[in-house]
Amino acid sequence: MRDSYLPYGRQMIDEGDIEAVVKVLRSDYLTTGPAVAAFEKKVADYVGAAYAVAFSNGTAALHGACFAAGIGHGDEVITTPMTFAASANCVLYQGGTVVFADINPKTYNIDSVEIEKNISSKTKAIIPVAFTGQPADLERIHELARKHDLVVIEDAAHAIGASYKGKKIGSLSDMTMFSFHPVKHVTSGEGGMIVTNKKEYYEKLIQFRSHGITRDPDLLQENHGPWFYEMQFLGYNYRMTDIQAALGCSQMDKLEAFVARRKEIVAAYNQAFEPMAQIITPYQQSDSDSSWHLYIIKLNTLELTAGRKEIFDELQKQNIGVNVHYIPVHTLPYYQELGYQKGSMPHAEKLYEEIISLPLFPSMTEQDIIDVITAVRSVVKKVAK
Numbered sequence: 001m002r003d004s005y006l007p008y009g010r011q012m013i014d015e016g017d018i019e020a021v022v023k024v025l026r027s028d029y030l031t032t033g034p035a036v037a038a039f040e041k042k043v044a045d046y047v048g049a050a051y052a053v054a055f056s057n058g059t060a061a062l063h064g065a066c067f068a069a070g071i072g073h074g075d076e077v078i079t080t081p082m083t084f085a086a087s088a089n090c091v092l093y094q095g096g097t098v099v100f101a102d103i104n105p106k107t108y109n110i111d112s113v114e115i116e117k118n119i120s121s122k123t124k125a126i127i128p129v130a131f132t133g134q135p136a137d138l139e140r141i142h143e144l145a146r147k148h149d150l151v152v153i154e155d156a157a158h159a160i161g162a163s164y165k166g167k168k169i170g171s172l173s174d175m176t177m178f179s180f181h182p183v184k185h186v187t188s189g190e191g192g193m194i195v196t197n198k199k200e201y202y203e204k205l206i207q208f209r210s211h212g213i214t215r216d217p218d219l220l221q222e223n224h225g226p227w228f229y230e231m232q233f234l235g236y237n238y239r240m241t242d243i244q245a246a247l248g249c250s251q252m253d254k255l256e257a258f259v260a261r262r263k264e265i266v267a268a269y270n271q272a273f274e275p276m277a278q279i280i281t282p283y284q285q286s287d288s289d290s291s292w293h294l295y296i297i298k299l300n301t302l303e304l305t306a307g308r309k310e311i312f313d314e315l316q317k318q319n320i321g322v323n324v325h326y327i328p329v330h331t332l333p334y335y336q337e338l339g340y341q342k343g344s345m346p347h348a349e350k351l352y353e354e355i356i357s358l359p360l361f362p363s364m365t366e367q368d369i370i371d372v373i374t375a376v377r378s379v380v381k382k383v384a385k
Helices: 015-025 034-047 058-068 086-093 112-118 138-148 199-208 242-252 255-273 308-317 333-337 346-354 366-382
Strands: 051-055 076-079 097-100 123-127 151-155 175-179 192-196 295-299 355-358
Touching: 015 242, 034 051, 034 192, 034 242, 051 058, 051 199, 058 086, 058 151, 058 175, 058 192, 058 199, 076 086, 086 097, 086 123, 112 138, 123 138, 138 151, 192 199, 255 295, 255 366, 295 346, 308 355, 308 366, 346 355
Parallel strands: 076 097, 076 123, 123 151, 151 175
Antiparallel strands: 051 192, 175 192, 295 355
């Protein structure tokens, strides 16, 4: 057993990152200033988007995207139940109604067939999630969006650095959200960003994150002078600081290396676990390139005498910081109070009962990888039929 606890995810900070933050601390700007603009440009350039707007966190960014898309009372938005709650909550913040569509049991992503079944005259948008870093079926989702005049807001919190049919995630959908939480590919401490190719969305997002206030002379209804500003709608204080952005900029320089290391760890896991009948390793789509935020094993219950909890608990005892991603959103107490029913998303609910997320982050050592593989093999073999 390991002497120290190995978490499922962890940031990787070096001296360059620290120096970047210290430089801002010694500058004239601590809140939204030149570092935020630089971070936005760096992300937009990397993914091939025309515009980027930084937010205080990924949830705030999704809220901004729902506002920019015009989602409001009476509007329905289709998303996956197999995600963090923010992917659905952002719709509720705008007064919209969340419609869940079940997942494809092979890819774990939202099933485009289920999306089509759930489109109605009230549908305003689709929020596909690149679960674990693997893009959803974007070609079909975009076809459905064009046919029904829907907005596609891609939740790519797991997927910066991923690509779909040769194009970077962030260049394809109407709006795409990235998260910079410490367990993600690159971090700004907390932070999120929306990238888009539509100026209309960009202008709304910029204003939304700052109370609905603008100083842009072209947008003002009146102009009393250089000091003048107007609050034109009810926005929020969702701004990112220059401190966060400086860290994000520095981290972006290492993104490709971080993704490459994640892929090396995934390859080692696949080699170790694919021969085991008790474990189903993640499906990898041929038309996309995952950036591997999470590595999820699915337990083949037909080959085991113990359940997921027993295996999970034993791995934790061995200091392997496994986790479960995610509890299907529609089964959470708040969503149950709204009237969503357990049993309505059978594929997502079944998957939840069978999965465990293994540690995956760039600073893992070769010994860390060996420790995870050794622990998983020993625990699973103990309960194998």
